[in-house]
Amino acid sequence: MNETKEKILLKALQYFTENDYEGASLNKIARSIGITKGGIYHYFASKDELFHDCLVFMFTAIQDISMAMVSEDMTIKEFVRGLFSFEDLFKALAAMFNINLLNDYFNFAYLMFAGIKKFPDLKLMIGNIYTFLINELEKALLRYQQRGEVNKILDCNALAFELGAMMEGAMLVAGLDKDFDLKILGNTMAENVLIMVKA
């Protein structure tokens, strides 16, 4: 991708994250990377298109990270601990964009909502990411259940959703209330889960 285009995309993503769609003005985005507003229109037909492309850019990366998270040859301990090692996840994402998700998960979620409101294709994309992840979770849980490592009474479909929701919710709540520190809580959460699902 063209260098200027990429610069626009990254800076715009930052502005959109910090200020929302309406609050991010093309003028400010342009000035902050040393070009003029008109220059943006060389690469993006409209603010909407820029916003859309920013989100696709971000969600694609997240999709890739997400898919890399699941692997068939993990023990259940590795698997569950991996789910709750928030720090690793945050670092991976922070490296890609200039966003500190630990503090800004909140902005990130807000951005997802905004994207979904505006673009049906993003709704699909995000939906697919969650569906994929939770399906993979379910498949893994079923594997462990068959091996006798997960309580046979548990509904793995709902359990997969519960674990996914727990992860998302943890990041959201921790973002809103600094009393909760995921770096510390993460470990205990994983151990709790390992105890709870045990056969």
Next chain:
Amino acid sequence: MNETKEKILLKALQYFTENDYEGASLNKIARSIGITKGGIYHYFASKDELFHDCLVFMFTAIQDISMAMVSEDMTIKEFVRGLFSFEDLFKALAAMFNINLLNDYFNFAYLMFAGIKKFPDLKLMIGNIYTFLINELEKALLRYQQRGEVNKILDCNALAFELGAMMEGAMLVAGLDKDFDLKILGNTMAENVLIMVKA
């Protein structure tokens, strides 16, 4: 509270929910309740203040509902099932404002996010709600644990956080991906939790 002021507040809340902060213009809000834009400025110093007051109004109600959710004389089954009866929660909220949350939870959450982004005191307020709720959860879990109804190995502090996060995350994920229907999932989730925490 003055009758006109209350009319403004309620109508504004509706507009904000339907159109977001930027999309809800004072002119439209004013016209829709039969006054003029200038009239709003008698009761609210700025659009920001109006928005803020709308959200405080809303969050206060949520706080009240949340606090009513916890009660000391519940069995563990009632307690857990209550946590995951999303439909009841939505209905309670919908009754307070004139918003159909079942369909519009998405807009509602979006609005909350916008408010939290804009006003630090609201972030604090929401943070406090979470802290309170999770603390109450922890106290309840400890009670059940002492009665032998919750596995003694489990860390109740982390477990409280996990259940709170699971609730929030469930609403978030279900808002993003309509494949997940909380009305159906809610029951199974509760049963799973009851199995998992059992001693």
Next chain:
Amino acid sequence: MNETKEKILLKALQYFTENDYEGASLNKIARSIGITKGGIYHYFASKDELFHDCLVFMFTAIQDISMAMVSEDMTIKEFVRGLFSFEDLFKALAAMFNINLLNDYFNFAYLMFAGIKKFPDLKLMIGNIYTFLINELEKALLRYQQRGEVNKILDCNALAFELGAMMEGAMLVAGLDKDFDLKILGNTMAENVLIMVKA
């Protein structure tokens, strides 16, 4: 009508006449009457609406003048000479708007074209003015023909159109080429016509 609104309308009409639709900027119009651009939007919902209202304002006046031009109790000499007394017509119009049609008939015609391109209702309105005038011309000519003052061989329908076209064309050509002075030519033209239509 509100005083400011009328000031906007008149000044806008002048700008539209001099600079066309695209060339007339709301900013300049506003500044030239001592208000700001935003102020125009109090009275007109859009530039299009302002343009439309300007044209309706003008064409309504022209319609009134046109209709006053035809009167049943004229001799044929009065009638024909009236048609070619351009000076009187120009003065009447110039008094209403600030436009010197003698020099600017051209701009005026251009404005009509622009209006017709943009607004179907104006196309109808202008069409009706011409249709009305030429119909009235035809009725008058038929009256004179029955009295034996107009050659019975002539087709009064076409003749009415010819006289109407001659008037319009005279103003157009004289506007384009200063060699032709309607103040002088007008009289001779009328006398020529009187000779030509005579029985």
Next chain:
Amino acid sequence: MNETKEKILLKALQYFTENDYEGASLNKIARSIGITKGGIYHYFASKDELFHDCLVFMFTAIQDISMAMVSEDMTIKEFVRGLFSFEDLFKALAAMFNINLLNDYFNFAYLMFAGIKKFPDLKLMIGNIYTFLINELEKALLRYQQRGEVNKILDCNALAFELGAMMEGAMLVAGLDKDFDLKILGNTMAENVLIMVKA
């Protein structure tokens, strides 16, 4: 003329006719002939110059057609009927440019007006065409008058202007009001004129 330059000129003329001066962007013109906007600037110093050259190209053709219309060895009938055979005139013009004037005379006239407004030299050019044509008309009428085919009382100078104005006005009015169909009216107009000028 350079081939690319001619392609630009012709395509630009088409765009200007279809979209007016303001509506025809250099980008669209350029793209439609497979070059880039910058390329146009090799051949034309500015959009204005391009527009001007388009119109000169067009007016030159009109001038040629006009001059070919007058010929010394015509009978008066041929002469007058030629003046009012609008269809032939339109066809001749349409053949020169790629414009269907029969349907698009309106846009064509609008473009002429825009050009005349913008460039004084074009106003002069058109003025000269009119002067030339009306002078030729006058010379022809004087010839017919001397032969006794035109009423000796008529002022041929004014009559020439009247016939020229009638032609122009007919096209203008017919352009504004589609009730008047020149294809039909043209014949009757010519016959009326032949009757009226007769000695």
Next chain:
DNA sequence: GATGAATGAGCATTCATTCAT
């Protein structure tokens, strides 16, 4: 208490124009 006129700063967007390559 409330109106309505008016402001002014902001926004997305367009586009002729320039110029290094």
Next chain:
DNA sequence: TATGAATGAATGCTCATTCAT
């Protein structure tokens, strides 16, 4: 010859805000 990146000024439009009435 021609490209394509970039500019910058302009445009229509929106809207929170002010204030005399």
